[in-house]
Amino acid sequence: MRVIAPQAMEKLVHLLSDDGYEVVGPTVREGAIVYDRLGGMDDLPIGRGDDHGQGHYRLRDRGDKALFGYVVGPHSWKKYLFPPRETLVRVLRRDDGGFETAPGEAPPPRRAFIGVRPCELAAIAVQDRVFLGQAVRDRAYGARRDGVFLVAVNCAEPGGTCFCTSMGTGPRAHGGFDLALTEVIDGDGHFLVAEAGSEAGGRLLERLAPREATEAERTAAERVWREAPARMGRSMRGDAREVLARSLEHPRWEETAARCLSCANCTLVCPTCFCAQIEERPDLEGKVSERVRSWDSCFNGEHSYVIGGPHRTTVAARYRQWLTHKLSTWHAQFGSSGCVGCGRCITWCPVGIDITEEVAAIGADTGGSGP
Amino acid sequence: MRELLEILQGQSFFDGLTEAQLKLVAAFAALRSFEAGRYLFREHEPADAFYLIRSGRVSLESLLPGRQPGTFMTLGGGDMLGWSWLIPPYRWHYDARALEPVHTAHFDAAALRERMDHDPVLGYALHKRFTMLIVERLQAARLQHLDIYASGEGDVGLGG
Amino acid sequence: MSALAAELQGHEPMAPEPWRILAVRREVADGEVFTWTLEPLSGRAATARPGQFNMLYLFGVGEVAISVSAIEDDGAVVHTIRAVGSVTRAMQGLRTGEVVGVRGPFGTAWPVADAKGRDLVLAAGGIGLAPLRPVVHAVLARRQDFGRVLLCYGARSPRDLIFRDELDEWQVRRELDLRVTVDRGTADWKGDVGVVTQLIDRGGFDGRNALAMVCGPEVMMRFSALSLHRRGVAPERTFVSMERSMRCALGFCGHCQIGPHFVCRDGPVFPYPVMEPAFRVNEL
Structure with missing residues (x-):
């Protein structure tokens, strides 16, 4: 040593x-x-x-x-x-009406x-x-x-x-x-x-x-x-992946949504959240347009925008998207949980929503929480 | 009679009826044709029939005051038409008009209804089939009412 | 590291490639739906498959996911676009010869090969006919490979019907059973009135041996799948094309998720059972 x-x-x-x-x-x-x-x-x-x-x-x-x-x-x-x-890429307009791209x-x-x-x-x-x-x-x-x-x-x-x-x-x-x-x-x-x-x-x-x-x-x-x-001040008990996968219509989503401000703090402090929006930023002369990537959050209304409006209109649906993605569907997408247990989302939630408490509450009702 | 029985046997609507039941139903049926533009029946008239459309298209319409008659549904070959004969006061709730030459099997529903009252097994078998038909039309009407193609605002999506 | 690998590492996947508009075609009277034929300025591009989509880019305005509505032999790609948002409305004003950006093709394709030897039911709602049109082309090119082919197409009203010339042509050729209906008829409309699911309810195919592809608004796909199921088409042989907000098309931006699926990466074409939870659970 x-x-x-x-x-x-x-x-x-x-x-x-x-x-x-x-x-x-x-x-x-x-x-x-x-x-x-x-x-x-x-x-x-x-x-x-x-x-x-x-x-x-x-x-x-x-x-x-x-x-x-x-x-x-x-x-x-x-x-x-x-x-x-x-800025991911800069698009440069050419005089002949075409364009080329350059590093952002x-x-x-x-x-x-x-x-x-x-x-x-x-x-x-x-x-x-x-x-x-x-x-x-x-x-x-x-x-x-x-x-x-x-x-x-x-x-x-x-x-x-x-x-x-x-x-x-x-x-x-x-x-x-x-x-x-x-x-x-x-x-x-x-x-x-x-x-x-x-x-x-x-x-x-x-x-x-x-x-x-x-x-x-x-x-x-x-x-x-x-x-x-x-x-450790907290623990995640039970198989969160399994518990959440079978609880998509659990009443707890509505209950927690009543407290959740949909402020996106949790997704901003989360070290794994990766949602991003792509913004087009043209210059005033119309010669260069930048494609800018910035952090987005599944708590934003625009996040689920499809023709006709946001697909997830309710805070409950957005909170469910966040939690089920982080702890459940992430496994199927990337072979691991999306949560590393850092606790930031609990600390920085202005109303103190605690994901370990949420999983325990949902698990308790569905018989899925651990001992 | 034999021709009518064969026509009925070829219709999925009557699938599952016994040959005896089919014969009974066929006994109430007659072939009837309509020229283009002719009405099979009109709203408020006594509903004493139902139809199996064998060929040609039929428009179901409701009169809208101050507007042209509105077609809310069209039916064609193989479709069943009419269930108002099942429910009092036995009156049609809409117009049915032939859009082109239409060939049908017409059923004497008033007589058949009486028969069904005395033969509940047959009555139930037919009721079940008409209930399915009504449900199918109800679902379709609901879907139509939802106006699912209405375009909102937005920029994403496979279609634009 | 090989030169190719190094080049790929340096490649920015969000950079659009310049393509030229070879032709513009209005699909509906006011031009709200229009079709572009595009060719790459570089002369080379990956060949799209029916059901896949491209990200179409307009300089200074933005990018939007649009499925291919035809694939031409010479590498040109056809897109049919509805002007409903800021990008697509800006695209509406473009003319032949102008240059737009393209990234793609992306996503899964309709399983056309799996339909060989089977009856094929295509159910399209509204502009959902566009992503299915390349399937019709593929089927007509090898018509003998398939059993009965039924195309059920529903739109809101007669004026919303797209590809009208081609619909007439298909009707005349009689190589497929084309059934068209509108939710709301007009005085001069001689065709069918009613919802698209009723066209499926009427049958005319062997459900047990059929494969179905459905594209349209989610409600329409949900009810169509029910009608198909009633007619004996196995849910796992029913395919749907999903629509979600696709911003990067690469699985990075997170917007197009439905449960564990990224529509851009794992879709847009999914077997129906995979999407069943999305149809059942509100706002999933």
Whole structure:
């Protein structure tokens, strides 16, 4: 087991920058942990933690120097891989009435993600299957995704809305990263256990001059991995895929819709939601028109627009679409659940709708919930 | 008589009736033809018949004040026409007009009705078949009423 | 990585290819429904199959999914469009020679080959005749391969009937049993009045050995499937073409989902049993 000192994060950021990466990671802004450019380890949310509940999120001081002592914020890495708005292609009108096409944007920078949670690694894998695993590859996603350097950080203190153990995605990463860190704060000790997940990760780790863990450090790290799963605030019980598939006309949809504001917060914070609209943006001269892709949500009326109006007119139908897609039909589409158990949709729902509670309620009536 | 029996035997509407029942029904039938433009019956007239249309097309129409007669349905070869003879006050609810030369088997429904009252087995068998016919027409009327091709606003879709 | 793979990786799937309008044809009196014959400027394009669709693009306005309404031997593709939204209304003003964008073809096709040796029932409602027309062409090209062929076509009123010249031609050729009906007749309409399902109810085919393809408004497809079932056509041999909001046609944008299915990727042509939940559950 290799360990590095917390201060090695400074060097890690610089090494990656020197290697040509744009280094992004967690930082505090406007009362939340968000992902943005990191200049060094001082940009990390040192000593900050966060409390999560239904429709509740607050930063707090931890009283220590933890670098990764929070859970997750409203951002996810999809803001870099599948940005909220991007120009896919520019259409250039020619004088003869025809047109040609040109790239929508300059090639994206190569990025290094620092502080990727195991559930977020799983979310990236889910979106990889959506954008890169179908018959046609999404060029824009692929261009951003290829060559990303992933520094994962395992969860020591899952939050109040977390349920990654139920979804099999955490709290410890078992692959899909270049480098994985586990932060251990134990009495006076504060160190990071580092595991390489790729050759590039191994090479970077060597440049950080890691040392072998002492017996005490090994024991402390193992305790973190052992105890974290029990600290989840939520759990998804029962076979959600099956329960929802046979409950398309359950009265619970109407009941929850009465509370749901159809605000789309859940889909915006969800690290796997991929719905997008395509907008045509011509310039004033009529010479160039951009095809712009931006995040959409199944909670928007326009989302299901067909001739004659929106197909899903009710909030109940939209909420059902979201939940059944995320937890049930996603399996048939992409071979996994669309939920990674990060809990963001619970935390950021303004009325505190909790998907684990919804599945349990529907399952209880249909005999499908677990013990 | 034999000709009528053969005509009835070829009609899916009468499928399942016994030969004896078919013979009975055939006894109430007669071949009748209508020139183009002629009415088979008019609204409010006593409904004392029903028809099997053997060939030609028939228009079912309702008079709309101030407008041209509205055709709400057309029937053709193989179709059954008329069930008002089953229900009091036994009056037609619409006009039936031949659009082209129409050949029918005409059934003396008033007499058959009396027969059915005394032969509930036959009565039930015929009622069942007419109920199916009524349901089929009711479903069609409902679908027609929905105006399913009405175009709304929108830009997507296979048809435009 | 091979050169081809590299080229494909760099290819933007949302970039339309320029195609030229070779011919424009009005299908209804006011031109609200019109047909374009298109050819690729590059001279090459993947051949569409009956039932598939293209994304048609108009510079500066946007893109819309339109099924192919005929496939010509020389690679030209025909689309029949109803002007009902901002993109299609803008398309209505285009003339022969102008250039539009095309992406495609996308989606599943009608199972024409599976109908060989069987009776074939085609039920079309409204502009739903357009996606079925290539099937009629394919069948007429190899008429002897099929049993009885019945085309039931219903429209709102006589003025809404499309492909009228071709309907007359089919009527004259008598190679298929063409039945046309309108929901609302007019004084000069000599044809049938009534809903399209009644044309199916009248039979004239061997239900147990028939394959059916249905395209029209969802309600029409639902009731047609019931009528077909009553006539003995197995639900799994009944095919429907679904309409949902297709924005990318690649399975990325998420708009066209019906349960687990992306209409753009897994449809638009589905076996009826696959779509049965969508017909049964409101707003699925």
